[in-house]
Amino acid sequence: MPKRNGKETHASSLDGMLGAMEGRAYRALGGAFATSFYITFKNLQLYSANNINVRQTLGQVMSNTVALLEESDDLRLSAARNYLFVNEVRLRSGRGGFQNFGLLYTEMIRRGVGAIVLHHGIIEEEIENLLMIMNEAPNGEDADGSYIQDRIQELGISTIDVETYVDGEMEVDLEDIAEEARRASINAYFRAIFLMRDIYKEVREDKKLNVRILKRVVQNMVDIVAAGDYTLMALTRVKNHISYLVNHAVNVCVLSIWLGNELGLGKVAQEQLGLSSLFADIGMACIPEEIAEGKEKLSDEEWAEVRRHPLIGSRILLRSGRISEVTIRSMLVAFQHHTHADYPELVPLDRTDIFSRIVTITDAFDAMTTPRPFRQKPMSPEEALNSLSDDEGGRYDPLLIKLFVNTIGIYPVGTLVKLSTGELAVVHRPSLEDGLVNRPLVSVISDAQGDAVENTILDVAERDSGGSFLREIVETYDSMELDMEITDFLAVL
Numbered sequence: 001m002p003k004r005n006g007k008e009t010h011a012s013s014l015d016g017m018l019g020a021m022e023g024r025a026y027r028a029l030g031g032a033f034a035t036s037f038y039i040t041f042k043n044l045q046l047y048s049a050n051n052i053n054v055r056q057t058l059g060q061v062m063s064n065t066v067a068l069l070e071e072s073d074d075l076r077l078s079a080a081r082n083y084l085f086v087n088e089v090r091l092r093s094g095r096g097g098f099q100n101f102g103l104l105y106t107e108m109i110r111r112g113v114g115a116i117v118l119h120h121g122i123i124e125e126e127i128e129n130l131l132m133i134m135n136e137a138p139n140g141e142d143a144d145g146s147y148i149q150d151r152i153q154e155l156g157i158s159t160i161d162v163e164t165y166v167d168g169e170m171e172v173d174l175e176d177i178a179e180e181a182r183r184a185s186i187n188a189y190f191r192a193i194f195l196m197r198d199i200y201k202e203v204r205e206d207k208k209l210n211v212r213i214l215k216r217v218v219q220n221m222v223d224i225v226a227a228g229d230y231t232l233m234a235l236t237r238v239k240n241h242i243s244y245l246v247n248h249a250v251n252v253c254v255l256s257i258w259l260g261n262e263l264g265l266g267k268v269a270q271e272q273l274g275l276s277s278l279f280a281d282i283g284m285a286c287i288p289e290e291i292a293e294g295k296e297k298l299s300d301e302e303w304a305e306v307r308r309h310p311l312i313g314s315r316i317l318l319r320s321g322r323i324s325e326v327t328i329r330s331m332l333v334a335f336q337h338h339t340h341a342d343y344p345e346l347v348p349l350d351r352t353d354i355f356s357r358i359v360t361i362t363d364a365f366d367a368m369t370t371p372r373p374f375r376q377k378p379m380s381p382e383e384a385l386n387s388l389s390d391d392e393g394g395r396y397d398p399l400l401i402k403l404f405v406n407t408i409g410i411y412p413v414g415t416l417v418k419l420s421t422g423e424l425a426v427v428h429r430p431s432l433e434d435g436l437v438n439r440p441l442v443s444v445i446s447d448a449q450g451d452a453v454e455n456t457i458l459d460v461a462e463r464d465s466g467g468s469f470l471r472e473i474v475e476t477y478d479s480m481e482l483d484m485e486i487t488d489f490l491a492v493l
């Protein structure tokens with residue numbers, strides 16, 4: 001076993017208990033367990049139990065539980081002294097994982113739960129029941145976890161024990177955590193934008209492409225997406241910031257990671273997918289800028305130039321230095337991400353790399369919803385999703401399209417909307433109610449008179465006492481149409 005530094009001594013004292021698994025691997029597995037546990041808990045607020053997202057993340061909870069139970073007698077998830085523990089191992093924040101650990105901690109404490117103990121022989125249905133009960137359990141100062149304990153007992157579940165939180169203090173402020181998550185998303189997004197700006201500049205100057213420099217920020221994004229924070233997704237509504245190509249690359253990256261996560265890809269695969277997405281259009285760097293950035297009308301010769309970007313891009317990647325799995329997959333994506341009839345036909349869609357099939361969709365969606373010199377009024381997300389779904393040319397993987405439409409929704413977070421009551425707002429979160437895809441939560445920017453409004457979240461699914469909806473979304477805009485500054489946009493996310 002490798003020598004540990006001082007900080008690891010606590011984990012190493014557990015070696016006997018943890019069997020063959022090293023402390024670090026155990027901690028990673030514990031983190032994966034807590035993350036999947038929290039995400040499923042949240043998913044159950046949004047979707048019914050048979051929803052594909054719920055089934056998928058619940059499956060992850062189950063497999064993580066089984067793996068952890070192989071290492072010890074019981075699996076004990078506990079909240080104490082501001083931290084989450086899996087058995088005696090404290091879960092550490094690491095690359096952005098802080099959000100769900102902190103949020104899960106808070107959700108447990110708010111319900112008066114100090115620990116949840118899972119025993120050998122537990123089955124998926126029992127975990128599902130536990131999470132549903134946790135969702136319906138009262139929370140607040142008086143909660144002592146007894147509701148959850150009682151319901152578990154009523155259902156005759158003997159593989160789960162719930163312990164009351166004794167300290168009783170609310171140590172983590174939910175608002176702070178949400179704010180931290182929001183800030184992490186904004187940082188990651190703009191860091192990626194600035195790195196991509198430099199990369200485009202360097203490639204134009206004929207310097208070698210530095211793939212590795214983006215690894216860290218993509219890892220951050222993968223963690224943020226896994227934690228279920230919507231800010232990063234909302235930021236993909238920022239268009240043409242710095243330049244079309246730079247902004248487009250980052251948006252495609254975020255959308256691809258999001259779709260990859262929905263698809264159930266593992267973290268490493270998601271990282272590779274994110275990196276590949278950033279470089280999909282890198283070949284555009286070698287095409288005269290006024291053509292690449294788009295002008296009102298391109299001549300036939302200029303279009304022919306543009307159509308070379310997949311080939312040029314894969315060449316740039318090939319020359320980027322060490323050939324790794326990431327470079328190879330990026331080359332594939334750069335080469336294959338256009339399935340239009342006017343690009344050379346490569347291999348049949350069902351034999352195209354999965355990353356390429358994902359990027360073909362996210363790339364087309366972001367391009368369609370972005371104002372360009374030749375298309376001042378971009379498609380609304382709804383129009384773009386319809387156009388993708390119609391897919392008469394058979395360009396897109398139908399299953400991925402379905403998943404993408406479900407993930408993005410008719411009104412993606414970050415979309416500017418006008419309400420029937422006259423307010424202007426930004427879509428904040430998908431509806432908390434199942435099936436109400438056209439009724440998200442929105443953050444209001446201005447009232448019916450056009451006066452600025454702060455800190456007001458409205459639920460478009462809200463009904464009056466007679467059961468009729470109070471408001472509808474009547475129109476969507478893009479931020480350029482309204483001359484909206486990015487800072488104003490960020491303020492309402």
Ligand SMILES: [Fe+2]
Pocket residue numbers: 280281309337338363
């Ligand atoms: Fe492209």
Ligand SMILES: [Fe+2]
Pocket residue numbers: 248281363364367
């Ligand atoms: Fe593109």
